[in-house]
Amino acid sequence: MDALATNIARLADSCAGDIRAAVVAETNGGQNLPHLTSACSALEALQRSAVQLRGSLAAATVxxxxxxxxxxxxxxxxxxxxLLFKQVTRLDADNAIKTREDFWTxxxxxxxxxxxxxxxxxxxLATTDGQDERLNAAASQEVVHQAAHAVRLATNAPDIFADEPSHAASLPYPVRDVEAPPPYESSPAPPPASGILHRASHDSEAAGSSSARSRAWAKMASPVKAIRGHMGAGVVLPFVDELCAAAAGGQAKxxxxxxxxxxxxxxISSHNDTALGLAAAHNHIDVARTLLQAGAQATFHSPHRMPPVFVAAAAGHRDLALLLLEHGASVTAKDMRGQPFLIQLVDEGDHAAMQFLLQHGANANAKDITGRTPIVHAVATNDVSMATILLAFGADPNARDLAGRPLLVQAVQNQNGALVRFLLDSGADSNCRDMTGASVLAVACQKHVKTSETVQLLLRRGARPDSTTVTGVTVLADALGRHRVDLARVLLEHGADAGATEVTGQPLVITVVRSRKVVLEDKMELLGMMLKRGASVQARDFVTRETAVEVARKVECKKVVKLLESYENAE
Incomplete structure (x- = not known):
């Protein structure tokens, strides 16, 4: 926008200079001098207003x-x-008197x-609140419509000189001397592959069956109408539909x-397309180059479509996407709601497009309108490939979802071992906790039915074996309470405190001795591991105050009693 405003200011200043030169040099005292003088003053005002607008755009939140x-x-x-100002360049002292009054009008x-x-x-732009409402107000729309009408008049402007039928001869390309555009092949353009061009509007178009979503769309309607209708209510600029059809068909000439x-x-066409967007969708690089050379903005797009560079990237048209990037296309663009278009590609699992955009400056940690980053979306859909791409480009492995869950916790809950490994390799905190306070290790221990490679991986990557569950008990106490011998064995091997107690104060060694659901062989193995790692046979039942040996004698388990007595003598 800055470049456009600057160019308009330069055009206006140059045109005013041409008119001033003709007025000064004109010696015939012709009848057209008042028109020239008035036009010069108006152009000077346009130059000033374009400069002012450029400054406002640079300083404002829009x-x-x-x-x-x-x-x-x-x-x-x-x-x-x-087009108009180019005619003025033909003006000089000798032909000033021959200009047409209706041209100056x-x-x-x-x-x-x-x-x-x-x-x-x-x-x-001077205010940050209510910009859309003020844009859509009657007073603003009247000004917008007046400009639209002036544009339509300019499209059919007469030639500057009275003895020439039109200004078409001065244009850089051959055109017909008629108001209608030149003929083009009217066969319908093929739809963009996989609905690429239509992705930005798929939510709103699917909302017809839901009154709630219809009301949500209605809230967005006013600013959209301000954009679509700002060239006149329901009016498409002259030749835009024809231009879009030619662009979609690859008809560069x-x-x-x-x-x-x-x-x-x-x-914007009557189908909510732009010519550059259609060229991007159909990989017509010559058409795209022609449009860009003619002043098309690589960043501009219909509010119902993705920007052209996203369209090209999603379609796999790498060379065309690179051309758009060379002309200033933004890989950080957002839709009307403030949602980065990057998020849309993540949700759709478009790995190739995502990698291309990240390679060219897209932010792997861009936030959507709810504050979630792309990798949160990828983990939510179990998309390991997308998450890997994002992590490779600096995505935060410790990001959290809307509920406050770390990505690692979510990957563990989804039982996605590959994603857990990628997150840990990228620096995810192996001791993170979910929104309830449970450690990721506790979540892993409670999630899996069989001995979990994920639990062992977390422990190898530094997870504390004595971390706690949401109820505050250690993961070892929780595993023993649920008779998970496999998990208890792994936790003890990685240094869990064998002398710890349950939340009630019951020593864990007593819990194992009393357990009737753990088979004798497993019980002997667990007690041996616990005693070797510091559990005391003198630990007492928190109710009866009996020692572990006394409890074993009472439950009449001779092998256990013998094992405990061997350690009792050693103590």
């Missing part, structure tokens, strides 16, 4: 709807100003309407001719 409206207005102004209306429009935009005829290169 809503998506207002940004889109300003972008398309600047694009339309730039395209038609170039069209020029004056065009310039005056855009001076008012730019001032209106600058006023909207027709695109050149339509641009020369005055088609707005950044216009």
């Amino acid at each position: 809503s998506e709807a207002l940004r889109m409206s300003v972008m398309q207005s600047l694009g339309a102004c730039h395209t038609h100003a170039a 069209v020029l004056g209306a065009f310039v005056g309407a855009h001076v008012k429009l730019f001032a209106c935009y600058a006023d909207l 027709q695109v050149e001719a339509l641009v020369a005829q005055g088609a707005c290169v950044d216009g």
Whole structure:
């Protein structure tokens, strides 16, 4: 937008200079001098208002709807100003008297309407609250519609000289001397592969069956209408539909001719498309290059579509995407809600497009409108490949979802061992806790039915074997309480405190001795491991105050008694 405003200011200043030169040199005292003088003053005002708008854009926070409206207005102004002002370059002292009054009328209306429009935009940009509502207000829409009408007049502007039928001969490409655009092949353009071009609007288009979602769409309708309708309610700029059809069909010559005829290169068609977006979808690189050279903004897109660079990347059109990047396309673009388009590609599992965009500057830690980063979306869908790509480009492995769960906890709950490993390899905290306070190790121990490789992996990567569950007991106490001999064995091997107690204060060695659900062989193995690791046979039952040996004698387990007595003598 800054470049467009700058170019408009330069065009206006140059055109005013051409007129001043003709006025100063003119010696015939012709009847057209008042028109020239008035046009010069208007152009100077346009130059000032374009500069002011550029400054306002640089200093302001701009809503998506207002940004889109300003972008398309600047694009339309730039395209038609170039055509109108080019005629003025033919003006000199000898032919000034031959100019047509109706040309100056069209020029004056065009310039005056855009001076008012730019001032209106600058006023909207001066505030950060309610920009969309003010843009959609009747007063603002009236100014926008006046500019749209002036653009339509400029499209059919007469030639500057009375003895020449039109200005078409001065244009850089051959065009017909008729109001209609040149013919183009009218066969319907093939739809974008996999609905690529339509991704940005799939939620709203599916909302028809839901009254709640319909109401949600209605809240978005006003700013959208401000963008679509700002060139006149329900009106598409002249030749834009034809330009889009030619772009989708790869008809570069027709695109050149339509641009020369005055088609707005950044216009939105009746199908919510732009010519550049369609060229990107269908991999017509020559058409895209032609549009960009004609002033199309690589960042501009319909509010119902993804930006062209995302369209090209999603379609696998690498060379075209690179061309768009060379012309300033943004890989950090967001939709009207503030949602990064990057998130959409993550949700759709588009690995190749994601890798391409990350390689060219996309932020792997960009946040969606709820504060979630792309890797949170990838982990939620168990997309290991997407998560791996994101981690390789610096995604935060310790990010959390909306509920406050660390990614590692979520991967463990999803029993996705590969993702757990990738997260740990990328620096995920092996001692993180979920929103309830349970450690990730506790979550792993409670989740798996059989001996878990994930539990062992967490322990090898530094998970504390004495971490606690949501109830505050250690994972070892929890495993023994649930008779999970396999987990207890792994935890003891990795240094869990064998002398610990349950939350009631019951020593764990007593818990094992009393257990009737652990088979004798397993009980002997566990007690041996615990006693070797510091459990005391003198530990007492928290109720009866009996020692472990006394409890074993009471439950009449001779092998256990013998094992405990051997350690009792050693103590």
